[in-house]
Amino acid sequence: MVIVIIISDITGNINEKVGVILTEKGQVRDVYDAVADPTRRKLLRMLADVEELPLHEITVHFQMGRTAVSKHLAILKEADLVITRKVGRETRYRLNVAPLQEIQDWVSFYEGFWKQRIVKLNLLLEEKQ
Amino acid sequence: MVIVIIISDITGNINEKVGVILTEKGQVRDVYDAVADPTRRKLLRMLADVEELPLHEITVHFQMGRTAVSKHLAILKEADLVITRKVGRETRYRLNVAPLQEIQDWVSFYEGFWKQRIVKLNLLLEEKQ
DNA sequence: TTTACAAGACACCTTTTGGTGTCCTATAAT
DNA sequence: ATTATAGGACACCAAAAGGTGTCTTGTAAA
Numbered sequence: 001m002v003i004v005i006i007i008s009d010i011t012g013n014i015n016e017k018v019g020v021i022l023t024e025k026g027q028v029r030d031v032y033d034a035v036a037d038p039t040r041r042k043l044l045r046m047l048a049d050v051e052e053l054p055l056h057e058i059t060v061h062f063q064m065g066r067t068a069v070s071k072h073l074a075i076l077k078e079a080d081l082v083i084t085r086k087v088g089r090e091t092r093y094r095l096n097v098a099p100l101q102e103i104q105d106w107v108s109f110y111e112g113f114w115k116q117r118i119v120k121l122n123l124l125l126e127e128k129q
Numbered sequence: 130m131v132i133v134i135i136i137s138d139i140t141g142n143i144n145e146k147v148g149v150i151l152t153e154k155g156q157v158r159d160v161y162d163a164v165a166d167p168t169r170r171k172l173l174r175m176l177a178d179v180e181e182l183p184l185h186e187i188t189v190h191f192q193m194g195r196t197a198v199s200k201h202l203a204i205l206k207e208a209d210l211v212i213t214r215k216v217g218r219e220t221r222y223r224l225n226v227a228p229l230q231e232i233q234d235w236v237s238f239y240e241g242f243w244k245q246r247i248v249k250l251n252l253l254l255e256e257k258q
Numbered sequence: 259t260t261t262a263c264a265a266g267a268c269a270c271c272t273t274t275t276g277g278t279g280t281c282c283t284a285t286a287a288t
Numbered sequence: 289a290t291t292a293t294a295g296g297a298c299a300c301c302a303a304a305a306g307g308t309g310t311c312t313t314g315t316a317a318a
Binding site: 183184185195196199217218219220 | 263264265266
């Protein structure tokens with residue numbers, strides 16, 4: 001979903017800037033969406049172990065090519081789940097867990113439901129005895 | 130991801146049956162995938178409030194047509210997040226939260242990371258004082 | 259016993275997704 | 289100074305996603 005912002009100055013010159021619609025949270029990409037793909041979840045899991053990793057090292061652990069892995073990381077970055085840093089000729093990737101809190105908040109709403117179910121089940125078992 | 134199972138009986142007649150590859154948990158569809166779409170999350174939220182709802186009543190609350198809503202519900206059903214029951218000419222949908230536990234387990238692994246960050250932040254603030 | 263309604267089953271369309279390969283530039287190693 | 293490597297930027301492709309509309313069947317209401 002891409003919008004084009006056109007800014008004109010006093011002289012009438014036009015500056016064209018390509019922007020994107022942002023989430024309320026400020027990310028370009030929905031965090032649920034970013035996490036839906038198993039490859040992306042594997043990437044997060046990898047980065048959870050190692051503090052920082054360059055693209056080519058990450059790529060080794062996947063069957064697909066570098067371009068594909070890079071794209072997945074780009075999506076994670078759009079969701080703010082990953083932070084990049086240029087070191088020499090390599091780009092190092094680092095995990096940023098903060099946006100996952102949104103998912104946890106969301107799922108914790110439903111948590112009440114299955115806890116309720118366990119209570120009901122226990123009551124039923126007591127009746128049987 | 131669809132596989133075709135071909136079963137041949139003694140007479141040589143061939144029965145063709147279309148099956149699907151299942152998750153370890155037994156669902157046809159990944160729960161992360163099912164939950165990635167905002168429309169589907171809205172559906173779950175609706176069903177959390179009302180115990181049971183027929184398709185046509187659900188459809189009223191969306192801008193898209195019945196077919197589209199039905200498709201989304203089918204996807205939720207594939208992920209076992211929804212259970213259906215036929216009553217007269219209507220199909221009633223009911224929420225099943227159980228599969229969401231997988232997501233909670235997954236996210237709770239990363240929960241440790243941001244809690245850790247808060248601890249580090251507090252230590253930093255204490256030093257400053 | 260007609261008529262209206264609920265919803266399954268398709269066929270169809272456009273956009274997005276997840277992958278590929280190639281080219282090019284900046285940096286590091288020889 | 290030359291060669292190798294890291295990775296960004298494309299162009300390209302097949303399949304899946306997310307919608308539409310239409311037809312048909314089973315059930316309910318008039």
